Amino acid sequence: MHHRLPPLNALNVFEVAARKLSFSQAAEELNVTQSAVSKQIKALEQYLQLTLFERTASGLVLTPAGQQYLPTVMQALGQIQQATHRLQQAQDAPRNLTLSISTSLTSLWLIPRLDALEAQFPQLRLHIVSGDGDYQFHPDSADLAIRCLPLIASDIAKPHQHASLLLKETLIPLIHPDLLQRTPIHRAEDLLQHELIRPTTRPQLWPQCLAALFTTTGSTQAPRYHHAFEHFFMALEAAQRGQGIALIPDFLAEEALTQGRLVNPLGLRYPSGYGYYFLMPAYRRQHALNQQLFDWFHQAFATHLKVSP
CATH class of the missing domain: 3.40.190.290 (D-Maltodextrin-Binding Protein; domain 2)
Known part of the structure; x- marks a missing residue:
C-alpha cells in the first residue's frame, strides 16, 4: 500500500531550524535565504495540519507537536544519511x-x-x-x-x-x-x-x-x-x-x-x-x-x- 510522505527537503529544513531555534541561523547553515526556510516550514506545517514553531518574547520555540516530531525526524534523517554514505562508500571508484x-x-x-x-x-x-x-x-x-x-x-x-x-x-x-x-x-x-x-x-x-x-x-x-x-x-x-x-x-x-x-x-x-x-x-x-x-x-x-x- 502506498504511503504519502512529507517532502524530504522540508524535513531537513525543519531539523536544522529546530536545532538552531532560529530561521536566520538555519538559513546560514543550509546556505539558503531566510525566506526559503520559512516557506519550507510553512509547507511542512500545511502538510501536517499542525504548527511546529511559535514566536515568543524570548525567541523561536517548538510547539508541543514540534517537540514530539523532532526526535523521530532526526533519527530518520540520520538513518537515510548513513545508508547513503554506506552505499557510496561501497563503490570501488x-x-x-x-x-x-x-x-x-x-x-x-x-x-x-x-x-x-x-x-x-x-x-x-x-x-x-x-x-x-x-x-x-x-x-x-x-x-x-x-x-x-x-x-x-x-x-x-x-x-x-x-x-x-x-x-x-x-x-x-x-x-x-x-x-x-x-x-x-x-x-x-x-x-x-x-x-x-x-x-x-x-x-x-x-x-x-x-x-x-x-x-x-x-x-x-x-x-x-x-x-x-x-x-x-x-x-x-x-x-x-x-x-x-x-x-x-x-x-x-x-x-x-x-x-x-x-x-x-x-x-x-x-x-x-x-x-x-x-x-x-x-x-x-x-x-x-x-x-x-x-x-x-x-x-x-x-x-x-x-x-x-
Missing part, C-alpha cells in the same frame, strides 16, 4: 573527500606530504578547504577535519565527541641567524632584546610562553611586539625575513630549522596546552578507507613524517 584544515597546516605540512599520502591511498581525491576553530558536521559540511583545540577534555567533549588526538602542540621561538648574531641570546630573558612577532588568533601564546620560561628567574622587562599575523605560515615567513622572533609549532618548522633558515636559541620549547585533533563523524568510521586515513595521519604526526628530498 576513486574516493572524493573534503578535508577542512588550517592554512598553515596545509601549506607547511600537508602539501609536502601529498605524494606520500597518494602512494598510500591512490584512489583518494582530496578537496582541501581552509578552516580553524570549532567545527560542526552537517550534511553539507566537510567529510573530515583537522583542528587545533585545547587539550582540556571538557572543552571539546560536547562539540567534538568524535575527535581523536594526533599530536600535542609544542611551540618553539625561531629567529633568523643574522639577528641572533647581532644580538645573541645566552639565556631565556635575552628573548626580550628582540621584537616578538604576534599571532593574532591566539594572542595569549607569547605572554604564557614568557611566563613559563621566566618562572624561576622572573623578568621586569616588558616584551616588544612587532608585526602581528593571523596564521603560523605568515609568522614563519616574517621570521625568515628577519622581522623578529616567531613562536611556531615545532613540527611546522622542521624544514626551516634543518635548512638553517631559522634557529631555535637555547633549544627552548613550550607546551602550549593545545593539540591537533582529527575529526570524523561516527558514521564515516564505518568505512575502512576513512579509518585507514586517520591511521596515516596519526602515524605521520606521531613521527613527524619526513619529506623526501
